[in-house]
Amino acid sequence: xxxxxxxxxxxxxxxxxxxxxxxxxxxxxxxxxxxxxxxxxxxxxxxxxxxxxxxxxxxxxxxxxxxxxxxxxxxxxxxxxxxxxxxxxxxxxxxxxxxxxxxxxxxxxxxxxxxxxxxxxxxxxxxxxxxxxxxxxxxxxxxxxxxxxxxxxxxxxxxxxxxxxxxxxxxxxxxxxxxxxxxxxxxxxxxxxxx
Amino acid sequence: xxxxxxxxxxxxxxxxxxxxxxxxxxxxxxxxxxxxxxxxxxxxxxxxxxxxxxxxxxxxxxxxxxxxxxxxxxxxxxxxxxxxxxxxxxxxxxxxxxxxxxxxxxxxxxxxxxxxxxxxxxxxxxxxxxxxxxxxxxxxxxxxxxxxxxxxxxxxxxxxxxxxxxxxxxxxxxxxxxxxxxxxxxxxxxxxxxx
DNA sequence: TCAGTTCTGAACATAATGTTCATGTTCTGA
DNA sequence: TCAGAACATGAACATTATGTTCAGAACTGA
Numbered sequence: 001x002x003x004x005x006x007x008x009x010x011x012x013x014x015x016x017x018x019x020x021x022x023x024x025x026x027x028x029x030x031x032x033x034x035x036x037x038x039x040x041x042x043x044x045x046x047x048x049x050x051x052x053x054x055x056x057x058x059x060x061x062x063x064x065x066x067x068x069x070x071x072x073x074x075x076x077x078x079x080x081x082x083x084x085x086x087x088x089x090x091x092x093x094x095x096x097x098x099x100x101x102x103x104x105x106x107x108x109x110x111x112x113x114x115x116x117x118x119x120x121x122x123x124x125x126x127x128x129x130x131x132x133x134x135x136x137x138x139x140x141x142x143x144x145x146x147x148x149x150x151x152x153x154x155x156x157x158x159x160x161x162x163x164x165x166x167x168x169x170x171x172x173x174x175x176x177x178x179x180x181x182x183x184x185x186x187x188x189x190x191x192x193x194x195x
Numbered sequence: 196x197x198x199x200x201x202x203x204x205x206x207x208x209x210x211x212x213x214x215x216x217x218x219x220x221x222x223x224x225x226x227x228x229x230x231x232x233x234x235x236x237x238x239x240x241x242x243x244x245x246x247x248x249x250x251x252x253x254x255x256x257x258x259x260x261x262x263x264x265x266x267x268x269x270x271x272x273x274x275x276x277x278x279x280x281x282x283x284x285x286x287x288x289x290x291x292x293x294x295x296x297x298x299x300x301x302x303x304x305x306x307x308x309x310x311x312x313x314x315x316x317x318x319x320x321x322x323x324x325x326x327x328x329x330x331x332x333x334x335x336x337x338x339x340x341x342x343x344x345x346x347x348x349x350x351x352x353x354x355x356x357x358x359x360x361x362x363x364x365x366x367x368x369x370x371x372x373x374x375x376x377x378x379x380x381x382x383x384x385x386x387x388x389x390x
Numbered sequence: 391t392c393a394g395t396t397c398t399g400a401a402c403a404t405a406a407t408g409t410t411c412a413t414g415t416t417c418t419g420a
Numbered sequence: 421t422c423a424g425a426a427c428a429t430g431a432a433c434a435t436t437a438t439g440t441t442c443a444g445a446a447c448t449g450a
Contacts, residue, residue, distance in 0.1 A: 034438095161357070
């Protein structure tokens, strides 16, 4: 059975809108971007915008969801290609930092100062989701002290979020591999039961 | 030398505004509250509002700052009163959870779903600040592996934030002492250098 | 080809923001 | 106690953004 592919016009429109948003965010941060600007840049009618998305925030959420899927996919590929054994846990984190580094202009504009409260909220949620996926798989054998799995996921996800934001708001001068290693060094001890 | 106390009218106005904001947030979340509603509730003129605060966000930020000071003070008292030795590190965290628990109505409304992106951003920052204060004091003797102190603060602060939000968004059924213990169990291992 | 989708564009109703100013009220210090 | 300074008022106003509507044009897939 073939998956019902969307009308080309739909794909085109949504792509244009996502692209316009990214470009504008890069120029002036998220909050101050207006729906009018987005549709002007995308060259799309106002009514069309609201036919696809409820609001600016909705468009953003849809963009973040795309990102999550992309990261998962990259992780899958990386694992399939064979990686050093100690890098298998939280494998997505490396992809995450790499991706952020590649798109540092957009990334930095997104999380800059006051600008991106909504972005941060979505990003935080995304990271916790990714972390949870991994922590759950380990929940069988090890740990099993009283700490709920969800609490661990929230803690580590939140920590990753903090680290990422900090790294991004600074000048990202720390190399990718180093932030990633730092994350691992901090996160992995939390997985072991209390001593 | 006497500290120049603020004009009573100023104190009164600001207090009314803070109070009105809290009450309204509790009723309908942060985002949807309007400046008009705040000044109606506080019974304060529109011009007056803008004489004190730049915006709704500014008023909120000022409220969070008050909270930070309160927590620091409570921590000081707790430490002075003598506490079990293993609770001295991150002593503010217990106060934090207790405080959140006491004001759970406001707290839950603040961080609920989409509503409070800005609130979360400020809260996150506040927690990292508090954590940093503590981590810095330990930076002398122990650790001193390559991990920057700031990175540790960001990680633990972010983790605490995640935990707090999760606990609050759920029904807060986990008892205060237990969340706090969980936080410690997860955070303290991160302070020890890599093995 | 053509029936069904999707896009357009401009107009419109609604709603919130932040500023201004002349006038009244309240505070503080001496 | 009082005068001058500081603060509060409130209504009007300019500005800016949002989200909806609709009739007709353009495009798509089969």
